[in-house]
Amino acid sequence: MGQVFLFAVLLFTLFVALLPPPILCLPPFSALKSGGGKKNLSNAPPLEDTSKKPILLSEIKLKNRFENDIKGFIRNVRSFHDIIEHKTPNSLLYVQEDLLNFHNSQFIGDIEVGTPPQSFKVVFDTGSSNFALPSTKCIKGGCAPHKKFNPDQSRTYTQQLKGNKESIYTYIQYGTGKSILEHGYDDVNLKGLRIKHQSIGLAIEESLHPFSDLPFDGIVGLGFSDPDFSFKKGYGMSLIETIKKQNLLKRNIFSFYVPKKLQEPGSITFGRANSKYALEGRQIEWFPVISIYFWEINLIDVQLSDHNLNICENKKCRAAIDTGSSLLTGPSSLMQPLIEKLYLEKDCSNKSSLPNISFILKNVEGKEVKFDFTPDDYILEEIDEEDNSVQCVIGIMSLDVPAPRGPIFVFGNVFIRKYYSIFDNDHKLVGLIEARHDWQRRRFSTLAALKKKWQDLSSYITKDSDMAHWRELNAKLFEAEVLVQKQEREEFRRVDWSAWAEKISNKEALMCMKxxxxxxMNALDELDQSESKEVKDKKKSKEDELFEEALKNCKEAEKASAKLLVDGAKTLWINFHNPPVSNLDNNEWIDSDLYWQAFVEKHATYNLNSKSLTPEDEENKNMEKSEWMKKTTKFNERSDTPILYDYMINLPSWEHYDINxxxxxxxxxxFLxxxxxxxxxxxxxxxxKWKTHIEDLRFQYLEVAQRRRKNYQLVTAKREVPLELQPSDYEHKGEEYHLKLLQHFRDYQNLVLSRLMGNYIFLCDPFIPVQTEEMLQHVLNTYEGEGTLFKLCNDQVNCLFYLPPPCDENITSVQYKPLDALGNFYLYLKGKNVKINDSYFSFLKIIxxxxxxxxxxWLHLPNENVADSFLRRYNKDDAMYPVFVDYVAQLRENFENKVEVSPDMYHEEVSRIEEKYLEECSFFENFLRAFLTEDIALSHEQGAVPDLVKLDTNxxxxxLNEGKLKVVHPETQEEVRDPELVAELARQREAERQEIHEFVKSLSV
Structure with missing residues (x-):
């Protein structure tokens, strides 16, 4: 359950990212996620240790970045004389907050809203600009488990109103969830930084999923406000814009730190960048923000093991630095080829063999900066709560964000964990520097300050000698805490004498020791119990016992009173909001309505005029139970009218598919x-789009299949005929028919594959298999005889292989197209006068x-061998995967020992191969009849062939008389009308089939 819950949180972060500014009737917004990059800087001095000279970003005299062109902007940036200012900060210049680490996916902080303040757990999200909290008006759904803001208890709260004095609402779609916000203003307190008249959105309605699963109450957007609304009347102004407008900080910057370990907290700092989170010897690299909505920067390209993938070639790629996202994401068309090359075992066994990934970004000077990620950086490790095993997942995924926000890359916590991120709202810049994760070795964790306030005295240490003693003190304290926690978790374990009994042969000595x-041990236990009892008796007097009993009774009475108050409030609310009986729907009960639900279920259908039984009679209960079982059985049989659901759209997707x-x-x-x-x-x-494409393809098939069915019905005068390759009854025999059809195609595919693999024809590309004189002449004419013909040093292989020029035998350079291949196959069959069922060909064309x-x-990547592509795409969990791996190894081993055939020996070698090939074709035809059943019809003309062995001559x-059976003699090729001869041929065929079965069983595997 822990992994499922964590996945729900990760999924929500994908939906929340890049949340648009609040606008009335806002359309569904899109989601983002992402990760990564690195580069040493040369255009800014390094960060210095805060214990010596704490840092602040200095003033940068830039013109408006939306004025002039980019060249002028770069010239202004080059005039930076000192990015980091060496001044000692005071408590008014910056605020810092430690963030609770939730599964290394979300980092949760504390804020206070209103007067008097009401505290909330929030996520700071640079991918949105909304300030959203649950409201006390939201009483059910996703708001239920969270703390709610009560505007009536805040003296400083005011509503945002339209010109007609109506409240302003925003509807937001979160993937499968929804939320409705009512906008207002109130004061916000952030670790001593008080922001007055901040625009906030109060959720008055939230869907149950995903909000009820989230470990935080609200979201604080740190993106830019919409310029069309925010700067006119303060409508929807984001938190960072309000801070800037009110001049609360000397530097309008904030920085975000993401730790590596689950036990360590994250950190957000407003007003400065903290040098303790930056790796020593590194310098900040600055990037211009290219969006007026979010913190987006230019992405030039992505590298895999220092090789450019050119995924941003001729495209303007953008990357958003998003603190509200957990992963590193990008458009599927660009990221999917990259993800396919990163095959990771769940047990992390091949982690070290995975390649490095690099992201190339463009800085303020127009230079390309490379940010490197090793497998340790982009692979996330999770611990299974059941068996404590470590499982690995890749922190990169595909995510398509529709326009106008997308397509876009999202660099989430996977990226920020590697590179400490600084956001400059004064000059619209993003600073990146490689993060330091061992900073706690220099100073005791700031999270411990919540428990031990005296440890904050380390900020006043000035001498290096004092700092050394301070570190030693913290180290000893840490060791003591670890030892205490370890002993508290461990239970006292007695000696396991059963284990020693197996090791000690002298049983008498063993019994004496035991x-x-x-x-x-018994004596010690009795002594400990007696001492504990004496101490307990000494400490407790009659007055103490009386006081404790009174206190216990008061607490129980308080709980009972609170429960009575809550139940009374629920009863009054239900009584006030009760709808008419005609509108009652037992699908919409809330938890507190259990009594009324049971009442309606028993009495709603009861009528004195139609029943003689009362609802409470046992006979009536049994009758209602029997009726309910009938309905449930009908539902479980996949009826057209599902019980308990009024509309199919209300079903969850899995249940919708379970029924349909x-x-x-x-x-x-x-999809596959x-x-x-x-x-x-x-x-x-x-x-x-996929659904509409399916309907279009369905029409293509029906256009052919319906025409053939109509013609067949007119000729045979049959009233009811199913479509070819389709069952006659979808409701009752549809599953059985499709299962049998798929089984038939799978068996046929396996038999064909076994034949091709026996001659190493399967996956032999770029070699062209040659088994007949006709094929040899075709390839020689096509390539004008410039290729090379080879044979394998294996007498059991009945095939030659032609390598056309200028192909490399280790690389498949030709990019095949499925429709072209199907067209060539159809022309080949047509040239051989082989008729193919039009419906079946339409089916192949659709695929x-x-x-x-x-x-x-679609098949393989550039400069990749087809065999490698096949193994890469094949399901590793399939039972046939080891078979194909072994086959590819044998294929390459045989082709390494291939022998070139001289041109004067072409025809001699081919004639020898063709003779064996014809024998193989004859045997394979009998082999197919022996192993493939004929009880399934693939066309109207073919029909299902009955088992003639089980039929008598009559x-x-x-x-034969009805024309339902037509038999051709295998030797004379003439039609057989004698029923006795037909029965004899059927018996001979069955005997031959049994002989082939016995032959296959006798083969060693």
């Missing part, structure tokens, strides 16, 4: 073909179209 040990299994199978097959991903990544919300939707690299004669 008896002595038990006697001593045909739609699930259809959507799953489309379209993306090439595992079924584990099947989306909860299916793309509407090829979906595959081609993947893009140019039944066979009837089938």
């Amino acid at each position: 008896n002595f040990y038990d006697h001593q 299994r045909r739609i699930f199978l259809e959507n799953m097959i489309y 073909l379209r993306t090439g991903l595992s079924y584990k990544f099947f989306p909860e919300l299916f793309s509407w 090829s179209q979906v595959l081609q939707e993947r893009g140019e690299y 039944q066979i004669k009837k089938l």
